[in-house]
Amino acid sequence: MSTVRGVGVSPGRAAGPVVLVHDRLPEPASGPEPADLAVEAGRIRPAAQEVAAQLRDRAERASGEARAVLDVTAAMATDPSLLSAAERAVTDRRLPAARAVFEAAAQFAETLAAAGGYLAERVRDVEDVRDRLVARLSGVAVAGVPATSTPSVLVSRDLAPADTADLDPKMVLALVTEEGGPTSHTAILARSLGIPAVVAARGALSAEAAGARVDGSAGTVELVAEQLVPEAATRTENRWHGTGSTSDGHAVKLLANVGSVTDATAALDAGAEGSGLFRTEFCFLDATTEPTEAQQREAYAAVLRPFAGKPVVVRTLDAGADKPLPFLDVDAEPNPALGVRGLRVAFDRPGLLDRQLAAIVSAAEDTGADVSVMAPMVATPAEAAWFAERARAAGVGRVGVMVETPAAALCAGELLSEVDFASIGTNDLAQYTCAADRMIGALAELNDPWQPALLRLVAMLGEASRAQAAPVGVCGEAASDPLLAGVLAGLGVASLSMTAAALPSVGAALAEHPLKTWRRAAEQAVSAPGAAQARERARAVLDG
Numbered sequence: 001m002s003t004v005r006g007v008g009v010s011p012g013r014a015a016g017p018v019v020l021v022h023d024r025l026p027e028p029a030s031g032p033e034p035a036d037l038a039v040e041a042g043r044i045r046p047a048a049q050e051v052a053a054q055l056r057d058r059a060e061r062a063s064g065e066a067r068a069v070l071d072v073t074a075a076m077a078t079d080p081s082l083l084s085a086a087e088r089a090v091t092d093r094r095l096p097a098a099r100a101v102f103e104a105a106a107q108f109a110e111t112l113a114a115a116g117g118y119l120a121e122r123v124r125d126v127e128d129v130r131d132r133l134v135a136r137l138s139g140v141a142v143a144g145v146p147a148t149s150t151p152s153v154l155v156s157r158d159l160a161p162a163d164t165a166d167l168d169p170k171m172v173l174a175l176v177t178e179e180g181g182p183t184s185h186t187a188i189l190a191r192s193l194g195i196p197a198v199v200a201a202r203g204a205l206s207a208e209a210a211g212a213r214v215d216g217s218a219g220t221v222e223l224v225a226e227q228l229v230p231e232a233a234t235r236t237e238n239r240w241h242g243t244g245s246t247s248d249g250h251a252v253k254l255l256a257n258v259g260s261v262t263d264a265t266a267a268l269d270a271g272a273e274g275s276g277l278f279r280t281e282f283c284f285l286d287a288t289t290e291p292t293e294a295q296q297r298e299a300y301a302a303v304l305r306p307f308a309g310k311p312v313v314v315r316t317l318d319a320g321a322d323k324p325l326p327f328l329d330v331d332a333e334p335n336p337a338l339g340v341r342g343l344r345v346a347f348d349r350p351g352l353l354d355r356q357l358a359a360i361v362s363a364a365e366d367t368g369a370d371v372s373v374m375a376p377m378v379a380t381p382a383e384a385a386w387f388a389e390r391a392r393a394a395g396v397g398r399v400g401v402m403v404e405t406p407a408a409a410l411c412a413g414e415l416l417s418e419v420d421f422a423s424i425g426t427n428d429l430a431q432y433t434c435a436a437d438r439m440i441g442a443l444a445e446l447n448d449p450w451q452p453a454l455l456r457l458v459a460m461l462g463e464a465s466r467a468q469a470a471p472v473g474v475c476g477e478a479a480s481d482p483l484l485a486g487v488l489a490g491l492g493v494a495s496l497s498m499t500a501a502a503l504p505s506v507g508a509a510l511a512e513h514p515l516k517t518w519r520r521a522a523e524q525a526v527s528a529p530g531a532a533q534a535r536e537r538a539r540a541v542l543d544g
């Protein structure tokens with residue numbers, strides 16, 4: 001017997017026989033050169049349409065988060081920039097269509113990976129679309145989850161979100177992946193399906209076990225040589241009626257994080273009350289020169305338009321050496337996470353910030369969305385004041401800052417006296433609190449948002465929010481964990497913004513308990529010795 005540790009992303013214990021999920025088609029060959037390049041390039045769009053239609057068809061038969069994820073994957077299959085890049089690879093580089101798609105997707109995935117955080121975790125979605133397209137263009141079947149006749153524990157390197165969305169919770173007792181992070185679609189879907197899951201469980205595949213006991217709360221997987229009798233976790237049904245509140249009516253706005261029109265549509269379809277984070281840098285990841293004010297106005301208006309009458313928090317460009325925007329010409333740095341990034345980029349380029357603020361104000365007027373604007377990576381109250389002055393001069397009505405550095409959290413009161421609101425970016429706040437690069441899988445546990453040190457900083461912000469009567473929200477991926485979302489509310493957070501797919505399960509979980517129970521769960525979590533224990537203690541309070 002051996003025990004593998006990973007990160008528990010969907011709570012519950014289950015045991016049963018192991019089914020290994022084998023991955024990936026082999027890389028398509030770069031030859032032979034197609035006889036007719038135009039005909040070969042012309043095969044790509046119809047294949048993409050078929051893949052998208054299949055995914056949409058599955059989306060229609062699914063519900064809730066599974067539906068939202070399948071819709072996003074379907075949209076990705078027909079992404080115009082991906083398809084044009086693949087067509088160009090056929091016509092310019094004389095590659096067969098399957099190889100061209102493979103290479104175009106690799107480039108797309110590289111851009112997302114370089115952007116880091118939530119975007120980097122979308123890489124698996126791109127690879128899934130790539131595999132489906134390559135399989136169709138090569139006339140072979142897509143690899144995936146094998147059909148099983150006994151309820152089993154699935155163990156895989158990583159699982160495509162579209163495959164996860166299709167899992168039958170009656171047949172899948174638990175899910176274990178060697179890769180993947182707590183914010184991947186796979187994790188989000190496992191939570192929504194109520195399937196206990198552990199990600200980043202290195203060594204789970206190579207153990208070649210016949211049975212496994214999985215603890216999705218503690219993040220452990222016990223691998224054994226014998227096939228175990230299936231034991232399922234008890235599950236709760238998701239019920240959410242569209243307005244975020246605890247069971248005793250304490251309102252917590254449930255919002256979606258967006259970066260594109262597709263995200264905006266998915267957000268509203270999933271019932272978001274607005275957006276707590278519009279990542280504007282996503283509009284310009286490929287731009288080689290600074291987009292003009294008019295171009296920015298148009299790009300922002302397209303994302304804001306579906307939110308007419310609803311609140312949207314627009315974040316100014318969050319770029320730096322780890323999230324490169326080619327037009328910014330930021331120097332390479334030895335330690336990009338600690339470098340010139342976020343608002344710091346604007347200190348030397350105030351004109352860049354002013355042009356963006358003007359474009360955001362115009363886009364808000366064009367669309368009727370109720371827009372607030374916040375700055376990323378603020379460290380001091382003086383930086384907050386500098387930003388607030390420029391934003392107000394540009395005509396922004398509500399100005400905020402992100403709290404992503406421990407320095408900002410420690411000066412929460414002073415920070416909030418400069419601005420109207422703050423939004424906690426738990427993805428970065430976690431990495432800076434534990435000094436653990438969020439891009440490094442081996443440090444996933446230190447980046448677990450259940451780390452009590454991180455929760456203590458959130459508690460300080462909750463107190464400052466009450467004292468200053470200025471709302472504090474969370475827009476990091478911590479908000480998408482249904483149990484943690486309630487704990488954050490218990491710590492005094494007024495809004496939670498997350499990936500759209502997580503909204504139904506977060507909404508349902510929040511509404512299961514009154515605020516005083518969430519407060520007790522939060523007290524227990526904050527005083528725990530580690531992340532796993534914080535999660536267990538909070539769960540124990542709720543289980544009564």
Ligand SMILES: C=C(OP(=O)(O)O)C(=O)O
Pocket residue numbers: 117118277279318404424425426427428429475476477
């Ligand atoms: C929301 C956040 O910003 P990003 O993930 O874009 O860095 C965060 O750091 O939590």
Ligand SMILES: [Mg+2]
Pocket residue numbers: 376404425427428
């Ligand atoms: Mg951040």
